[in-house]
Amino acid sequence: MIVVTGATGNVGRALVERLVAEDQPVRALTRDPGRATLPSGAEVTRLELDRPAHLLDGATKLFLHIQATGDRTGDVLDAARAAGVRHVVMLSSGIINEGADDEAHPIHIWHATAEQQVRDSGLEWTFLRPISFAANALQWAPQISAGDTVHGPFAEACTAPIHEDDIAAVAARALIDDGHSGAVHRLTGPEPVTTTEQITTIGHALGRDLRFIEVPPDQVGPGLFPHVPPSMLQGVLKSFAATVGVRPEITTTVEAITGAPARTFGEWAKDHRAEFRS
Numbered sequence: 001m002i003v004v005t006g007a008t009g010n011v012g013r014a015l016v017e018r019l020v021a022e023d024q025p026v027r028a029l030t031r032d033p034g035r036a037t038l039p040s041g042a043e044v045t046r047l048e049l050d051r052p053a054h055l056l057d058g059a060t061k062l063f064l065h066i067q068a069t070g071d072r073t074g075d076v077l078d079a080a081r082a083a084g085v086r087h088v089v090m091l092s093s094g095i096i097n098e099g100a101d102d103e104a105h106p107i108h109i110w111h112a113t114a115e116q117q118v119r120d121s122g123l124e125w126t127f128l129r130p131i132s133f134a135a136n137a138l139q140w141a142p143q144i145s146a147g148d149t150v151h152g153p154f155a156e157a158c159t160a161p162i163h164e165d166d167i168a169a170v171a172a173r174a175l176i177d178d179g180h181s182g183a184v185h186r187l188t189g190p191e192p193v194t195t196t197e198q199i200t201t202i203g204h205a206l207g208r209d210l211r212f213i214e215v216p217p218d219q220v221g222p223g224l225f226p227h228v229p230p231s232m233l234q235g236v237l238k239s240f241a242a243t244v245g246v247r248p249e250i251t252t253t254v255e256a257i258t259g260a261p262a263r264t265f266g267e268w269a270k271d272h273r274a275e276f277r278s
């Protein structure tokens with residue numbers, strides 16, 4: 001049994017779909033099973049972090065999403081070990097980059113602390129370190145559904161956004177196949193894309209002419225970054241500022257592990273047209 005935390009999220013949902021499609025027994029954890037709309041082949045279970053043993057009962061593998069496990073990550077890992085889990089695949093972050101670490105960055109601290117808890121758990125582990133999710137572009141959905149201009153910071157910020165299903169595809173291989181124990185997988189999309197280019201590309205997918213209007217970073221509030229915990233917002237803005245005019249790191253890890261090249265931002269935008277129309 002593979003237990004998936006964060007199962008209704010960008011990566012978790014795609015992972016549950018992939019595991020079910022491969023006939024793997026899956027327990028998908030969510031705070032609200034009634035609203036989860038997960039595949040019927042998954043055992044959808046309420047995330048009760050005060051009963052971690054119940055969540056991990058019968059499990060052999062764990063997909064760890066630390067936003068979902070929060071300050072109970074240690075308890076979840078303890079319960080996993082007690083239940084007989086052999087391997088944990090953690091969704092970490094590319095902000096952890098040995099040799100180039102910004103160790104005081106709050107997002108670094110958050111993920112590095114959890115990676116250390118996983119290392120200390122005694123379980124076999126694999127760390128997935130994606131750098132920038134294409135799904136971050138969903139932050140612009142309210143503006144795009146309302147009109148043709150998008151306001152935000154850092155027009156020339158440049159990343160190599162990764163499709164969440166490519167992260168899920170790597171996670172599935174790391175959970176199902178042998179050979180990923182002790183591995184750190186840095187994950188990116190296939191090409192550099194600026195903020196302005198992301199907006200133009202979403203416009204192409206929608207058949208609309210969208211325009212990005214840059215606003216100064218000191219005028220950015222949490223409303224523009226709903227996927228970022230408010231306490232992390234300044235750190236995220238600092239990270240974005242550092243990507244302006246800099247070619248992003250691009251890896252070929254997705255293709256090496258899954259056999260299929262990482263999808264472009266244009267493909268991601270086509271897959272998510274509906275979210276920009278609603």
Ligand SMILES: NC(=O)c1ccc[n+]([C@@H]2O[C@H](COP(=O)([O-])OP(=O)(O)OC[C@H]3O[C@@H](n4cnc5c(N)ncnc54)[C@H](OP(=O)(O)O)[C@@H]3O)[C@@H](O)[C@H]2O)c1
Pocket residue numbers: 005006007008009010011012029030031032036047065066067068069070091092093094129130131132133135136227
């Ligand atoms: N965004 C990026 O560019 C980026 C880059 C590198 C790494 N990451 C990592 O990826 C993670 C985000 O992955 P994602 O986009 O797949 O996640 P997500 O869609 O934001 O959330 C995943 C699920 O976690 C649950 N959840 C969220 N907040 C919670 C809370 N406070 N308490 C309990 N459960 C909570 C929710 O499920 P229910 O409501 O169903 O319980 C949610 O559907 C980040 O946390 C970070 O660790 C992100």
